[in-house]
Amino acid sequence: MTPLHLRGRLRRRLHFPTSLLGQIAGILLITSAIEFGISTLLYERAGAFAVRDDEARRLAEHLVVALRVLEEHSPPERPAIADELTTDRYIVRWSPEPPLLPPVAPALDGMRDQIVAWEPSLEGSGLRLRFASPGRRSVIAGHIRLTDGSWMRFSTREALRTIDLAIGRMLIALVPALALTAIGVLLIRRTLRPLRELTDAAERIGRAHPEPVPERGTGEVLRLTRSFNRMQSRIVRLIDERTRALAAVGHDLRTPLARLLLRVEAVEEAEVRDQIRAEVAEMEVMVGSLLAFLRGGEGEAPKLVDLAVLCATLADDAEDRGRIAAYRGPEHCDARVRPVAFKRALVNLVENALHYGDRLEITLAREAAGIVIRIVDDGPGIPEEALETVFDPFVRLDPARGRDTTGFGLGLSIVRRAVAAEGGRVALSNRAEGGLVATVTLPLPETLCHESAALRQNGAATSSL
Secondary structure (H helix, E strand, O other): OOHHHHHHHHHHHHOOOOOHHHHHHHHHHHHHHHHHHHHHHHHHHHHOOOOOHHHHHHHHHHHHHHHHHHHHOOHHHHHHHHHHHOOOOEEEEEEOOOOOOOOOOOEOHHHHHHHHHHOHHHOOOOOEEEEOOOOOOOOEEEEEEOOOOOEEEEEEOOOOOOOOOOHHHHHHHHHHHHHHHHHHHHHHHHHHHHHHHHHHHHHHOOOOOOOOOOOOOOHHHHHHHHHHHHHHHHHHHHHHHHHHHHHHHHHHHHHHHHHHHHHHOOOOOHHHHHHHHHHHHHHHHHHHHHHHHHHOOOOOOOEEEEHHHHHHHHHHHHHHOOOEEEEEEOOEEEEEEOHHHHHHHHHHHHHHHHHHOOEEEEEEEEEOOEEEEEEEEOOOOOOHHHOOHHHOOOOOOHHHHOOOOOOOOOHHHHHHHHHHHOOOEEEEEEOOOOOEEEEEEEOOOOEEEEOOOOOEEOOOHHHOO
C-alpha cells in the first residue's frame, strides 16, 4: 500500500474534517482543550498548596480561639471583638452577610486539610481558604461560618510562603496560552497556504508564464484549485489560438497590401499614385496598431535595455526627419524591460508629440519613484477632463488637438498596456506654458544609471522647452 493510500486511510479513521471551516474549528477546539487542561492542572496545584506544620498549627489555634470568642458575644459586639482579635500576623473581621469571593480564587484545599488536622473542631465550620491578593507575596484569606449563620473573615498580614503565587501563576497560565495561540496560528497559516498560492497564481496571470497551482488543501480549496487550473489552461489555450490567428490575419492583410503597392506603380498619374500609396500606408499603420494592441507583449521575455540610448536614439531619429528634438539625461541607464513592447510605447508617445507639436524634448532621470521618462511637446495640449479617457481603446480627440489623425486611436492604449506590463505607470499633464507632458515611471529594482560629467543633450540649446 502506497503512503498516499495510508494517509487517506488514516484521515478517514481519525475523521479529520476536510472543509476549511471544520479544520479551523478543530484547531481552535484542540488549542482550547489543551489550554483548559493546563489551567485546570495549575488550579489543582494551587489547591494543593501547603505550608509548614508550625504555621498551620499557629493559624489553626488562632482561628479556634477567635471563633469561640465571637460565638460568646452578641452580634452588636462582634465587630469590636474582631478588631481586638486582630494581631500583627492575622486580620479578623465579622460580617452578618456571606463574603463575596473574587471571580478567580482557587481554593487552597491542601492547606485547609493541614489546619483541620491540627484542629478537628473546624471540620464542620465551613472553613475555606484562598489566595487573597496578587503579588510575589500573596496573602491567604478565608472565612468560617458561625452557628447563627454569620461569618468570620480572616486573612494573613504577610504571605505564609514567599513564592510567586498570583502573578507567577497567571504568567505560568499565560505562557501555554500564548504558545498554543502561536501553534494555532501556524496551523491555520498552513491550512490557508493553498489559498495564498492560489492568490499568487491569479496575480501572475497575464504577467508571467502560467504554471499549475499544486492541488492540495481542504476540500473547498482543493476543488477551487482544480477549477482554477482548468480555467488557467483554457485561458492559455485561448491566448495561444488568438496569437496564431493574429499572425495569420496579419499575414493575410499585409500580403494584399504589398501586392497593391506593387501594382500602384503601374498607375500613370503621379497624383493618383501618391494618393493610393498614402491610403495603403494608412491601412498598414492601422493594421499594425490593431495587431500590436491585441498582441500586447505576449511571448516577449524581459531583457536588460539601455533606456538612455533608446531615448537618445528616438530624439536623433526625430532630428533626422527635420524636427527640433533634444534628449537630456544620463549617457547610460540599464533597466530590465520587454524591449520591443516598451520601445513601441515610447515610439507612440514620440510620434504623438511630433504630430501635435513642433518641438520635442525627452528627459530621463532616476528619482525616488524609480526611472522617470518625460516626453514634452509644445502642441495644443489635451482638455483636462480627457487626460484619462485618451488611454481608452478607440478613443480619438482630433477636434481637441486640431489636426487629422490616422489609425484606430489605439496608440495610447498600447502605451499604457506596455508600461503596466513592466509594473510602471504612464500619465499625461498639460504644461502651464502650453504643450503636453507624457510621464512614464518604471519602479524597477534592476536599474543602473551612469551619470556622466556632462549630461548628453541633442539639438541646439534653444530647443529646450
